[in-house]
Amino acid sequence: WSIRFSNDGKEIIAGANTSGSGHGQIFVYDLETNRTVLRVRAHAGDVNAVAFADSASSNLLLSGSDDTFVKVWDRRSLSGERASGTLVGHTEVSSAFWEASRAVLTSEGQGITFVAPKGDGRYCLSNGKDQSVKLWDLRMSASFSSTRRSARADPPRSDSDGRPAV
DSSP, rough: EEEETTSSSEEEEEEEEETOOOOEEEEEETTTTEEEEEEEEEEESSSEEEEETTTHHHHHHHEEEEEOOOOOOOOTTTTTTSSEEEEEOOOOOOHHHHHHHHHHOSSTSSSSSEEEBBBBSSSEEETHHHHEEEEEETTTEEEEEEEEOOOOOOOOOOOOSSBBBB
């Protein structure tokens, strides 16, 4: 589950898994009219993260799911429950997961846990269960960068006064 207010505070976006169906849905709820204004069968797994991508309007929506995809939804052209863009990239299984399981490679341990739009309708950060963070260009449906947490990462070095060592 994930839930967020729109920038103007008039709507709420929520993500959930419809019980028994295995499909993750996103909902937009209008607080002034007290009704659901949008319901989309969005993902093949639980929806863990949702957000309004643009602080100037509530037309662009983001959703992230256990199906490993971040999807971009444009309410102005939404038809047939098809996303305007699908961001692919959180599909790696972490080495820590692989070492811990020593079993058949599965999608367990994968998926999107958080999406954070810049608010300009163009850029977004995503965090995955694969222990990576990605910066996305929503217009290009492409990732600029990826950082991966190492299970054996050393803590940052610092001088005796607490400032980072150069």
